[in-house]
Amino acid sequence: MIGISKLYCGTVEASDPIRYGRRSKSLPAHLLQFSEDKKPVIVWNITSRCNLKCVHCYASAGGAKTKE
Numbered sequence: 001m002i003g004i005s006k007l008y009c010g011t012v013e014a015s016d017p018i019r020y021g022r023r024s025k026s027l028p029a030h031l032l033q034f035s036e037d038k039k040p041v042i043v044w045n046i047t048s049r050c051n052l053k054c055v056h057c058y059a060s061a062g063g064a065k066t067k068e
Contacts, residue, residue: 050057
């Protein structure tokens with residue numbers, strides 16, 4: 001999953017080395033030290049509301065549900 005700030009702003013976050021590893025050429029050298037640790041990236045979808053139509057998504061998300 002790609003962070004929304006990375007898509008729109010092209011920013012580099014401290015979690016990028018864990019998420020993308022050394023493959024990302026845009027990572028600053030001081031963040032590469034974290035890329036050796038292969039830790040899972042966990043994302044919780046706390047609502048069913050989403051305006052995206054991602055092919056890989058299994059959440060059956062859509063418009064807001066009642067009281068959401």
